[in-house]
Amino acid sequence: MIRAENLTKRYGDTTVVRDLSFTVRPGTVTGFLGPNGAGKSTTLRMILGLDAPTSGRATVDGRPYARHSAPLTRVGALLEARSAHPGRTARQHLTALALTHGIPRARVARVLGLSGLTRVADRRVKGFSLGMGQRLGIAAALLGDPATVVLDEPVNGLDPEGVLWIRTLLRSLAAEGRTVLVSSHLMSETALTADHLIIIGKGRLLADTTVDALVRGSGTASVRVVTPEADRLRTLLPGATVTTEAPDTLVVTGPDAPEIGRTAAAHGLALHELTPRAPSLEQAFMALTHDSVEYQGAPS
16 A cells, blocks of 8 residues: 655755645556646655655555565566666566565566566667567566556557556556556546546645546536537537537537437427537546646647
8 A cells, every 4th residue: 555645845945746645555556647747756756765755754555665674575666667777688687676685586587478578588678669668667666576566657658569468467466456556648548447546736636536436527528419500509509618520510518418409409400410428537637637737738
């Protein structure tokens, strides 16, 4: 279990994380989300003992990371995939890590196979692609067979097969009762992988909830309407948010499909399609974090 208690981190006059508290529980894949500059990386570094909190504390299984006598066997982490020495082979890199904790060489072979790197185990890391580097970083995170796994953007550089492998791996780790915390910018992948979400913005907690609850409560459901009288229908929905997908196709947010249908019928408008669209995690995330985005592009 990971617990953050009133975490605050300041660099000079800049506060990056502000009184942040949350718990990541075993048996669940927890997505750690937030816009750029939200404080995610700093929070992960505090959890892993790489940055000291200005105040508050972060613990794994009841104690700070640095106080675990064999941390690789308690917490496996990937923050930077390119951390391996470029002159070492994948096998040498993992073996060096294993020797620091008395982990048997058989476990090195096991995680090489688990990560799909057996065939390239004796190639130097400097020749690895970004995706192969990611796989090596994940192999290192799993080397100590830890009960807690923390991964920052694990699908970066992976091809579709690799993305599916990560998704399946994370779900299987949680099913074994492990604590899994994954930071990501990919909402579509998070929606397929995570059960629970911790969302922060400007260093503060914005949501600690399930994926389903966030999406249901976002109020971002819409209706796709196809009608030859799209312009006229638009004028009949004054309280709605209406965007145009095509000359005869509108996407309406606000009124639901029955209300739109009744309005069209009352005014004799023909409808060729009236399809409710469930809100996506991306829409819910954007609505929640809108005021926390550091840099926003202007509409074209």
